[in-house]
Amino acid sequence: MSTPTTPVSLDRFLTPAHRALWEAVDDFATQEIRPRVERMERAPHRVDRKIARLLATRRWFGVTVPATFGGMNAGHVAKTILIHRLALVSGAAAALLQASLIPVAALLHYGTKDQHHTLLPAVADASVLMSIAVTEPDQGGHIGGMTTAAEWDGRAWVLTGVKAHVGNSHLADTHVVIARTARADTRTSKALTAFLVKSGQRGVILAPHGRKLGLRGFSFGQISFDRVRVSPNNVLGEIGQGFDVAQFSSILYGRANLTALCLGLHETAVSLTAQYVSKRPRYKGKLADLSVIRDRLGEMSARLLMAKILAYHAVDMLDRGLSCDDELIAAKTLGHELAAQTGNDAMHLHAANGLDENHPIQRVWRDMQTTYAPAGTGEVQRRRLAENLLEEETGTDLRTPWSVLHAGRAQPPIPDEAVSV
Structure with missing residues (x-):
């Protein structure tokens, strides 16, 4: 069979x-x-x-x-x-x-x-x-502290500011840029707007690509916007809706995407380690024959299984239109934590060989480090889970989950002429 x-x-x-x-x-x-x-x-x-x-x-x-x-x-x-x-x-x-x-x-x-x-x-x-540019060099995930701003001059929006860690910064043709369009004392949820900005526009300045710890070959760099003029036709959503655009995209897509990325790295770390200890000589047999090694490898396998089931369970709920904000959060934060533990175990079991660039485990370990901060650090994710739990326990009026809003949003209108696949 x-x-x-x-x-x-x-x-x-x-x-x-x-x-x-x-x-x-x-x-x-x-x-x-x-x-x-x-x-x-x-x-x-x-x-x-x-x-x-x-x-x-x-x-x-x-x-x-x-x-x-x-x-x-x-x-x-x-x-x-x-x-x-x-x-x-x-x-x-x-x-x-x-x-x-x-x-x-x-x-x-x-x-x-x-x-x-x-x-x-x-x-x-x-x-x-496309890319999405939300994070700023000095603000990180603090979206309320955003300083990139767009001012209306009577004909167009004039965009000025700097965005950092923009995925596909050097490849994207069009950037979704979140900028402040209201006074500093306006609530963050109403103060931001999303804009569609072409990479070739005057005033769009791309910083040179610099080497990172992991994900070699992928660009996630810095873009400056120096008085870039944006037509009102290139506002994405409504004026003042930029916070929702950023949150919706990050919570429902960013978290799930990073969970999947981390899962693939996690699986590779387990596979590489199993192969390594099965072939590595030790005493009269192989490293995998030692019970202490099998204990560590078994724990790695269990972590991978948990991460895999949680990742697919969360996106399956999203596909079925169910409320699953907590599941998406848990999949992202636990997915990274479990993978990070496995990555460290994998490096330990490879011992000094794991430090050699000829061994792929060090590449996998480096790449794992890049999945922690984007779409919210572990601390941010756990705080949100706690807030949701406490709201349920105290009977506080709950906000509508983003996943429910996603299920209720209308599909894009069908074009006049359907595009053939």
């Missing part, structure tokens, strides 16, 4: 289409991405542009875009499969894809009919790659 390609533990979350996608991504990653990994590792100062072109051939940038615009309309479980399975081979390739899908979420749910008609087909065929 043949072993199923997809794990039985995820069987309840996967349709036949999901399983076919799983196999297709695994094959693509092995054939197309794996040969580029070593090249990216040797050139940490360079952005790899070939991977985006390779992904474009599969139209995976349009995984959440409706079929009428040329997309896959495949949902969050499918999106998780794409990122998870790419990350198994390359964290950088998975990061490139996941970072592009967050601004697409903003466009899908807050864009106008004209914006959908113009941009969604281009996103689906990857002729336009």
